[in-house]
Amino acid sequence: MATQKVTVTLTVNGTTHTAEVEPRLLLVHFLREHLNLTGTHIGCDTTHCGACTVLMNGRAVKSCTVLTVQADGATIKTIEGMAENGQMHPLQEGFHVEHGLQCGYCTPGMIMRAAELLARNPDPTEEEIRWGISGNLCRCTGYVNIVKAIQYAARKLREREQAAAGS
Amino acid sequence: MIPPPFTYAAPTSLEEALALLQQHGPMAKILAGGHSLLPMMKLRLLEPEVLIDLRRVPGLDEIREENGYLHLGAMVREVELEEHPLIREKYPLLYETTRWIADPQVRNMGTIGGNLAHGDPGNDHPATMMAYDAQLVAVGPRGERVIPAREFFLDFYTTALEPDEILTAIRIPIPPPRSGGAYEKLERKVGDYATAAVAVQLSLAEDGTLSYVGIGLTNVAHVPLFAARSCAHLQGQRPTPERIDEAAQMASEDCNPRSDLRGSAEYKRAMVRELTRRAFRRALERAQGG
Ligand SMILES: Cc1cc2nc3c(=O)[nH]c(=O)nc-3n(C[C@H](O)[C@H](O)[C@H](O)COP(=O)(O)OP(=O)(O)OC[C@H]3O[C@@H](n4cnc5c(N)ncnc54)[C@H](O)[C@@H]3O)c2cc1C
Numbered sequence: 001m002a003t004q005k006v007t008v009t010l011t012v013n014g015t016t017h018t019a020e021v022e023p024r025l026l027l028v029h030f031l032r033e034h035l036n037l038t039g040t041h042i043g044c045d046t047t048h049c050g051a052c053t054v055l056m057n058g059r060a061v062k063s064c065t066v067l068t069v070q071a072d073g074a075t076i077k078t079i080e081g082m083a084e085n086g087q088m089h090p091l092q093e094g095f096h097v098e099h100g101l102q103c104g105y106c107t108p109g110m111i112m113r114a115a116e117l118l119a120r121n122p123d124p125t126e127e128e129i130r131w132g133i134s135g136n137l138c139r140c141t142g143y144v145n146i147v148k149a150i151q152y153a154a155r156k157l158r159e160r161e162q163a164a165a166g167s
Numbered sequence: 168m169i170p171p172p173f174t175y176a177a178p179t180s181l182e183e184a185l186a187l188l189q190q191h192g193p194m195a196k197i198l199a200g201g202h203s204l205l206p207m208m209k210l211r212l213l214e215p216e217v218l219i220d221l222r223r224v225p226g227l228d229e230i231r232e233e234n235g236y237l238h239l240g241a242m243v244r245e246v247e248l249e250e251h252p253l254i255r256e257k258y259p260l261l262y263e264t265t266r267w268i269a270d271p272q273v274r275n276m277g278t279i280g281g282n283l284a285h286g287d288p289g290n291d292h293p294a295t296m297m298a299y300d301a302q303l304v305a306v307g308p309r310g311e312r313v314i315p316a317r318e319f320f321l322d323f324y325t326t327a328l329e330p331d332e333i334l335t336a337i338r339i340p341i342p343p344p345r346s347g348g349a350y351e352k353l354e355r356k357v358g359d360y361a362t363a364a365v366a367v368q369l370s371l372a373e374d375g376t377l378s379y380v381g382i383g384l385t386n387v388a389h390v391p392l393f394a395a396r397s398c399a400h401l402q403g404q405r406p407t408p409e410r411i412d413e414a415a416q417m418a419s420e421d422c423n424p425r426s427d428l429r430g431s432a433e434y435k436r437a438m439v440r441e442l443t444r445r446a447f448r449r450a451l452e453r454a455q456g457g
């Protein structure tokens with residue numbers, strides 16, 4: 001079978017990329033190997049661990065189980081796109097301040113999933129956070145500080161929102 | 168792991184998708200969310216030559232009530248069911264089933280049509296659709312046909328869909344007043360497929376007898392099961408604790424689980440009995456307006 005190539009256009013962290021890809025190319029490989037965005041990790045490769053989580057049109061997805069062709073036309077955000085103007089995102093800050101990581105392998109995926117969670121639910125309960133990150137495995141922390149990190153970011157983001165509304 | 172090579176198409180109409188299916192025959196597969204298909208392709212359990220992606224086909228993602236049915240397009244994603252106020256308020260069985268499926272990321276991609284068409288006895292929607300007595304709408308070169316959910320699951324990973332047919336919608340009868348439903352799932356860890364799970368949907372008549380009972384069982388046979396004997400035992404009767412226990416006992420006798428890493432067959436049967444009781448009680452409370 002002659003290998004088909006498909007032209008895809010994806011906007012990744014604000015930059016639009018057009019590429020010719022094999023249909024079987026997984027989104028995680030496109031990000032890591034074609035765009036050199038290696039912040040997105042591959043843990044299990046079987047849709048379980050969530051290390052490969054990125055935002056696709058605002059929704060958290062496991063990029064090891066999405067074809068690049070399925071993401072044609074989509075807007076993608078990875079961990080590299082979280083900081084703005086040299087300022088860490090409140091989630092990144094939260095993981096730093098609250099020691100939400102040890103080895104850090106799960107962290108990019110955790111942060112991307114948490115970003116979606118907070119976008120949909122700015123003031124989640126602890127249970128909602130734990131339920132919300134149930135598709136992300138961490139083998140180091142025991143999750144306690146990850147929950148705290150997300151709570152920290154939720155607080156910060158709400159304060160920022162209030163300040164913006166008040167000014 | 169990288170899937171085997173295939174040719175990809177993303178048709179923009181149902182007609183085009185059907186024509187592609189016809190053209191490529193059984194070596195073509197429909198791609199919905201890809202969250203059952205791609206894992207199997209990575210493991211080389213499936214090697215389709217052509218994938219026909221439905222993501223650009225319009226009209227397959229609607230959620231609406233119409234002509235006595237809740238209409239769900241086959242490409243409705245789990246997350247859309249989870250977030251839809253109508254589903255949360257009026258279809259608690261469907262809402263609970265959806266919440267128990269996998270994890271948030273998988274629910275962002277997985278579709279209800281794919282969950283049913285895959286024919287996996289471990290998937291959660293099939294039992295729920297049997298409990299609701301839902302209808303599945305399939306379109307193929309011979310036109311449209313409606314398949315009752317209770318007749319859809321023929322064998323392990325085998326459904327009543329022909330290779331040239333596309334599942335376009337699911338229709339759930341709108342429950343009358345005094346109805347309730349619940350899903351009880353036992354899993355080893357959050358996001359796992361069921362060790363055993365039970366879907367119950369019921370309606371009460373004015374006099375307190377059961378005017379409708381549907382019970383479906385997940386992952387306790389090579390196909391999802393409709394607990395026909397349990398339903399017949401309850402239909403038209405008063406839901407007394409004894410009757411509920413008897414119906415639950417029948418469900419545990421009529422399933423056919425295998426011993427595996429999730430538990431022994433005996434354990435799973437015991438769980439079916441208990442989960443049926445629990446789901447039934449919660450469904451009843453809801454029907455009674457609790
Ligand atoms: C880690 C993990 C955990 C999971 N846990 C659960 C769980 O607990 N419970 C559960 O129910 N599911 C679970 N799933 C499965 C998940 O819900 C899948 O998304 C779902 O089974 C398939 O839906 P899909 O849209 O991804 O379909 P696909 O993977 O795209 O397709 C599945 C099959 O259906 C066919 N198909 C799809 N749509 C149509 C259509 N419209 N017409 C005809 N054929 C069609 C495809 O050709 C393919 O054969 C899990 C998946 C993963 C990866």
Ligand code: FES
Pocket residue numbers: 041042043044045046047048049050051052053062063064065
């Ligand atoms: S690498 Fe994708 S879920 Fe683990």
Ligand code: FES
Pocket residue numbers: 100101102103104105106107137138139140141
């Ligand atoms: S910090 Fe090591 S896996 Fe989470």
